[in-house]
Amino acid sequence: MKEVTAKGQTVEEAIQSALDQLQTSKDHTEVVVIDKGKKGLLGLFGGRPAVVKVTLMPDPIDEVKRYLQHICEQWGLEVGIESSQNGKDVLFDLQSEKAALLIGKRGKTLNSLQLLSQMVANHYSDQYINIILDVENYRTRRRETLIHLSERIANQVVKAKKEIRLEPMPSFERKIVHSTLAHHDQVKTYSDGFEPYRSIVISPK
Incomplete structure (x- = not known):
């Protein structure tokens, strides 16, 4: 995590100075006020600047991309990753010449990667x-x-x-069946069992 310690005549000025250095907005940072500062007599004597420490928080989407790239490198796979966001849903589209290895039998490998990526994202996010x-x-294709x-x-x-x-x-696949x-x-349908072996039962009404 990148962090900057900055000074200013006021806390707000110090924070803005740090944000300019980090090239980010306050929404993506954590701010710690080290010294609120003090105005000098007649604005000239005995004053001291405000001091803040501003830390750039990791972006959950970037962290998921890094995680997926690392996993694919460990598997010896070259992969392209594109992401798009719609509200709380973030789609990562992976492109690889060895797509079958990423998908696995009936999507089990892809589902496992999705679950782990979910954990990575929410580790770095304060919202789900x-x-x-x-x-x-x-x-x-799986939905169909x-x-x-x-x-x-x-x-x-x-x-x-x-x-x-x-x-x-x-x-999310059981939901499609339901x-x-x-x-x-x-x-009628109902789910039975415990994760990760929970399954759907289809029975007569």
Whole structure:
């Protein structure tokens, strides 16, 4: 973390001097007032300047990028990373010639990286940030797969009149299944088990 100790005739002047040196705004810093200063007699004698220490706080999005780049380097992967933010949701789009290694079987590697990136982001943020990792539009393709799977399994449940348990999946994928079948008139869904082995059960109504 970068920090600057600055002086000024007032605390505000000292803070602004430090912000100018760090080339940032107050929102991204932590300010400690070392000395509030003192005005001299008639503005000339016995005065002393205000002194502050301003620390530049790490940016959560930059820290996630550094983390992902470090992990990929350890795996021997060259990766390009682009990020975009929409409110509390931050999407990281990863591009690599070895995308399959980043995704893993049924997205397990990507999901694990997403969970770890979530922890990194919120370690450096005072407000909750939701991290989403994607590789070559995998999330959209996985969503379509889950929708089709939900509908197919629901038909099997209706015919067999017997509940079916799906394989364990993360909460954001379970939500897709729940939403897909929420208004189905012959089946219902519920989650069962404990993370990371929590799964959805589709059963007859």
